[in-house]
Amino acid sequence: MEKFTYILLNKPYEVLTQFSDENGRATLKDFVKVPNIYPVGRLDYDSEGLVLLTDDKILQHKLANPKFKIEKTYWVQVEGIPTEEALAQLRTGVYLKDVKTLPAKASIITPAPTVWERSKPIRFRQNIPTTWVEIKITQGMNRQVRKMTAAVGFPTLRLIRVAIGTLLLGNLQPGEYRPLTPAEIKSLRNNMKK
Known part of the structure; x- marks a missing residue:
């Protein structure tokens, strides 16, 4: 072999x-x-x-x-606190231009995960909180997760892939x-x- x-x-x-x-x-x-x-x-x-x-x-x-639909898991720090409606949209699929994404698994991570400091900090706004969301997708469209969170009104500030199928970071x-x-x-x- x-x-x-x-x-x-x-x-x-x-x-x-x-x-x-x-x-x-x-x-x-x-x-x-x-x-x-x-x-x-x-x-x-x-x-x-x-x-x-x-x-x-x-x-x-x-x-x-x-075709093999290998699930990829992301921890996404977004601007604001996503509503249940926004999470539901991610779970049913969102339109990016004229293409609807496959349903994602999406949930708020509480408490927020402990992650390393990034070489350049995210932009911080005094009056706007941030939230960590776990998003699992099986597609691989260009910048898909960022476009999905923006489409439901919660722009991505930081994105970390933590799993590919059963492989964990x-x-x-x-x-x-x-x-x-x-x-x-x-x-x-x-x-x-x-």
Whole structure:
């Protein structure tokens, strides 16, 4: 059986989910020193958290394929306190231009999660509170979570991906990475068979 490499990275804020950039911005190569692996999917420059990297092209293709509906979990700090109506809209799907998103799982996180300090703090407004919301989606449209929260009236200030399917960010700090355990690899492969 062919031996593949699987790495979990906590992608820091303002890092591109690629290994080179002609504009000199920070990329994965500034953190991951493992050759010939590539990110599965994307995480925006201004988003943080879990990125899976591998040289297993078949798994990469399946994870990126919407047919397999792998759930991704995000902790989203939004401006304001979302109403039950706004959460219900996220749960049924919202229109982004002329495309309706698939239903998401959305709930307020109480108490707020303990997360690392970001390299650049979020904008803070004296009279507007912020709220952490957990959002789980199976789609991967460009900047989808940010567009969804904005569409229901609660702009995203900070976005951290904490899980891809059964893979969890855990205690990895920004810029840290680790190999997947054999159990995690098995679980990931089993999810691909569904």
